[in-house]
Amino acid sequence: xxxxxxxxxxxxxxxxxxxxxxxxxxxxxxxxxxxxxxxxxxxxxxxxxxxxxxxxxxxxxxxxxxxxxxxxxxxxxxxxxxxxxxxxxxxxxxxxxxxxxxxxxxxxxxxxxxxxxxxxxxxxxxxxxxxxxxxxxxxxxxxxxxxxxxxxxxxxxxxxxxxxxxxxxxxxxxxxxxxxxxxxxxxxxxxxxxxxxxxxxxxxxxxxxxxxxxxxxxxxxxxxxxxxxxxxxxxxxxxxxxxxxxxxxxxxxxxxxxxxxxxxxxxxxxxxxxxxxxxxxxxxxxxxxxxxxxxxxxxxxxxxxxxxxxxxxxxxxxxxxxxxxxxxxxx
Numbered sequence: 001x002x003x004x005x006x007x008x009x010x011x012x013x014x015x016x017x018x019x020x021x022x023x024x025x026x027x028x029x030x031x032x033x034x035x036x037x038x039x040x041x042x043x044x045x046x047x048x049x050x051x052x053x054x055x056x057x058x059x060x061x062x063x064x065x066x067x068x069x070x071x072x073x074x075x076x077x078x079x080x081x082x083x084x085x086x087x088x089x090x091x092x093x094x095x096x097x098x099x100x101x102x103x104x105x106x107x108x109x110x111x112x113x114x115x116x117x118x119x120x121x122x123x124x125x126x127x128x129x130x131x132x133x134x135x136x137x138x139x140x141x142x143x144x145x146x147x148x149x150x151x152x153x154x155x156x157x158x159x160x161x162x163x164x165x166x167x168x169x170x171x172x173x174x175x176x177x178x179x180x181x182x183x184x185x186x187x188x189x190x191x192x193x194x195x196x197x198x199x200x201x202x203x204x205x206x207x208x209x210x211x212x213x214x215x216x217x218x219x220x221x222x223x224x225x226x227x228x229x230x231x232x233x234x235x236x237x238x239x240x241x242x243x244x245x246x247x248x249x250x251x252x253x254x255x256x257x258x259x260x261x262x263x264x265x266x267x268x269x270x271x272x273x274x275x276x277x278x279x280x281x282x283x284x285x286x287x288x289x290x291x292x293x294x295x296x297x298x299x300x301x302x303x304x305x306x307x308x309x310x311x312x313x314x315x316x317x318x319x320x321x322x323x324x325x326x327x328x329x330x331x
Contacts, residue, residue, distance in 0.1 A: 111207060115168065122168055217317040236264065243262035
């Protein structure tokens with residue numbers, strides 16, 4: 001073959017569809033993250049809350065089952081878990097009406113009060129190395145020499161974080177929903193749990209998307225993952241401490257926008273709006289039961305405003321991240 005015929009030639013092999021080119025980055029990132037011993041150990045620890053809530057859903061099924069006989073033991077367990085004996089009495093007196101309220105309240109507590117902390121730690125382990133290592137090792141030269149753009153890159157990295165977030169939020173919640181239907185005594189339970197499924201998916205996105213966008217931006221702003229991890233923990237814990245102090249300071253305890261200092265409290269307010277626990281409680285006339293479980297500063301918070309703030313925060317982080325990612329490729 002003459003030398004002048006050597007050069008760039010058209011690829012004759014199988015090409016991945018344009019919409020799936022991010023998956024190569026995501027698959028490699030998921031594999032590399034799974035090699036972390038710290039992550040493996042914590043994923044095992046994250047299973048313990050699932051076992052506890054499985055008992056709660058089992059207890060709700062037993063208490064609302066007329067054929068279960070004496071269910072006082074499970075009623076006391078549900079009451080102690082909810083922090084309200086009125087809730088257990090309501091389940092026994094009006095099982096079909098109160099069951100959806102009990103499920104919504106249990107899912108809200110699961111996502112807002114338990115899984116937010118678990119997601120914070122998972123994101124702190126998985127997220128910071130994703131972009132920082134590429135900046136330090138100049139891996140952008142390899143990525144962008146391929147037929148991918150910056151949004152393919154960002155989507156691939158975000159998929160890595162969201163995969164682990166869904167593993168500790170969405171998948172366990174769906175298992176709990178299946179358990180709730182399996183333990184119900186009538187077919188009507190299926191029609192009651194179906195409206196909860198979109199709320200469960202929305203809750204997983206509300207918890208995961210803002211955390212993913214913020215941690216990827218922090219990872220892109222440094223060359224070393226430990227700096228990104230410290231920044232993420234400071235943002236999460238420091239914002240929570242600051243909001244708590246301001247909430248108990250005379251003169252600022254009623255200022256609603258101060259909640260936006262705390263990513264966790266803002267997420268909890270959005271989750272409260274999604275599951276609409278207060279609306280279901282008012283329809284049954286048991287507002288006092290909900291007030292005993294959900295803190296007052298969460299019940300009185302504007303959930304839609306919190307959801308809007310999380311959306312703006314995520315979009316802003318993505319815009320800055322896209323510019324930061326594209327910076328090494330600009331001449």
